[in-house]
Amino acid sequence: xxxxxxxxxxxxxxxxxxxxxxxxxxxxxxxxxxxxxxxxxxxxxxxxxxxxxxxxxxxxxxxxxxxxxxxxxxxxxxxxxxxxxxxxxxxxxxxxxxxxxxxxxxxxxxxxxxxxxxxxxxxxxxxxxxxxxxxxxxxxxx
Amino acid sequence: xxxxxxxxxxxxxxxxxxxxxxxxxxxxxxxxxxxxxxxxxxxxxxxxxxxxxxxxxxxxxxxxxxxxxxxxxxxxxxxxxxxxxxxxxxxxxxxxxxxxxxxxxxxxxxxxxxxxxxxxxxxxxxxxxxxxxxxxxxxxxxxxxxxxxxxxxxxxxxxxxxxxxxxxxxxxxxxxxxxxxxxxxxxxxxxxxxxxxxxxxxxxxxxxxxxxxxxxxx
Numbered sequence: 001x002x003x004x005x006x007x008x009x010x011x012x013x014x015x016x017x018x019x020x021x022x023x024x025x026x027x028x029x030x031x032x033x034x035x036x037x038x039x040x041x042x043x044x045x046x047x048x049x050x051x052x053x054x055x056x057x058x059x060x061x062x063x064x065x066x067x068x069x070x071x072x073x074x075x076x077x078x079x080x081x082x083x084x085x086x087x088x089x090x091x092x093x094x095x096x097x098x099x100x101x102x103x104x105x106x107x108x109x110x111x112x113x114x115x116x117x118x119x120x121x122x123x124x125x126x127x128x129x130x131x132x133x134x135x136x137x138x139x140x141x142x
Numbered sequence: 143x144x145x146x147x148x149x150x151x152x153x154x155x156x157x158x159x160x161x162x163x164x165x166x167x168x169x170x171x172x173x174x175x176x177x178x179x180x181x182x183x184x185x186x187x188x189x190x191x192x193x194x195x196x197x198x199x200x201x202x203x204x205x206x207x208x209x210x211x212x213x214x215x216x217x218x219x220x221x222x223x224x225x226x227x228x229x230x231x232x233x234x235x236x237x238x239x240x241x242x243x244x245x246x247x248x249x250x251x252x253x254x255x256x257x258x259x260x261x262x263x264x265x266x267x268x269x270x271x272x273x274x275x276x277x278x279x280x281x282x283x284x285x286x287x288x289x290x291x292x293x294x295x296x297x298x299x300x301x302x303x304x305x306x307x308x309x310x311x312x313x314x315x316x317x318x319x320x321x322x323x324x325x326x327x328x329x330x331x332x333x334x335x336x337x338x339x340x341x342x343x344x345x346x347x348x349x350x351x352x353x354x355x356x357x358x359x360x
Contacts, residue, residue: 011162017169024176055158082161082214104165104203107172 003118004028004046008038008064009053009080018051021107027114035059039067042075048118049098051110053080054088062092069096074124076117080105146220146267153217160210164203171199212238219266224357226263229294229302230255236273237292243278248286251277256295262302263356268337273304275330276341276350280306283321301355308348321345 005027009015012033019029030047032038036059042050050068054061065077079100081089089100098117101110175196181189212235230253237244237251244251262269280290291307321327322343334341339354 011166013166014162014169017166017173021169021173021176082158103161104168104207 001115001118002026002028003114004030004048005114006030006032006038006041006047006050008032008035008050008056008061010034010056011053022111022114025107025111027111035061035064035067038064039071042068043071047072047075048121049114050075050077051080051114052077052092052097054092054100055082062088062095065092065095065097074121074128076121078110078113078117143220143223150217150220154214157210157214157217160206164206164210167199168203171196171203208238209241216270219270223265224263225266226261227266227269229260229262229304229354230258232266232269233273233292233294233304236270236277240274240277244281247281247284249281249284249288249290252289252291254291254293256293260294260296260302262354264354265337265357268333269354272330272333272337272339272341272352275326275333276304276306276352279321279324279326279330280308280350282326284308301353304352304354306350 003026005022007015007019007022007029008031010033015031015033019031022029030041030045032041035056038050038052039059041047050065052061052065056064059067061079065079068075068077073096077092077097079089079092079097080103081100082103086100086102089097089102092100098120099113101113175193178186178189178192178196186192215235216239233253233255237253240251277290284290289309291305291309293305293307295303297303322345327341327343331341334352337354338357339352342351342353343349344351
């Protein structure tokens with residue numbers, strides 16, 4: 001599955017290393033080191049899943065998630081949490097995030113969550129396309 | 143209380159940073175392992191050695207993660223004056239955070255709750271202090287290699303009992319004679335009293351018992 005991932009975290013070393021590991025596993029990775037850049041990248045490009053750190057200086061994970069969901073509602077998000085921020089990860093899920101994962105994350109679990117999140121996005125897109133086709137068919141009386 | 147909150151806040155923040163440090167170490171080790179896995183033609187003679195080292199790095203990340211998680215929860219303890227606690231989880235936390243002291247005294251603790259969920263309404267900092275004081279007292283008086291079981295249960299009167307059972311390597315219970323006159327024991331009894339609880343010693347059977355009651359904070 002061709003999954004386009006955007007990693008957002010202010011810990012640049014972490015982002016670079018994780019990006020390389022995910023790329024070697026076939027993911028297409030884009031990087032952002034703050035919430036504002038993440039919103040711009042998502043708006044401009046084609047991102048399936050945003051891996052979003054909860055605690056960032058400036059625009060935090062929740063505010064970033066809210067903006068992304070407003071602009072691209074079908075884009076999935078997985079919240080990256082530390083131990084003190086699990087509640088925020090859960091709050092993110094209430095705002096539409098697919099899931100959350102604790103740092104330091106296990107690569108296999110992360111990989112699975114990213115693929116599952118992407119599958120949900122594709123299914124949702126397909127359902128919308130099908131609904132549009134059904135609408136046209138019904139309007140034309142075919 | 144202000145001081146405790148301050149200490150807790152700073153510790154919690156630092157443990158959050160530690161998570162980031164551990165995440166970077168895990169990803170660095172993971173990336174090295176990824177590269178190592180690409181060499182399959184036997185051209186790198188240290189592949190097995192490197193793999194072993196990376197596996198130790200991963201084990202230590204897991205260990206650090208567990209300690210930092212428990213330390214973070216501990217640091218949040220003073221956030222509430224009264225709270226509902228799951229006693230077996232609190233015992234796990236105190237065991238995890240005192241591992242180093244236990245290891246240096248060659249003593250080990252095993253958490254054996256009667257039920258996995260045993261809720262107690264209490265002052266969270268004092269509950270941890272009481273558990274730690276009990277463990278420290280027993281560690282000081284334990285033989286080398288002693289294994290101490292911590293059994294927790296709820297009795298029919300809804301009182302929570304925590305029993306620290308000392309069993310030496312030979313299988314015989316260690317005597318707790320002379321402890322009752324020590325200053326540490328008096329301090330422990332005072333901490334128990336501060337949360338309306340009791341502490342008792344059964345020297346013959348080598349058991350220290352804490353009897354805890356739910357506190358009414360309304």
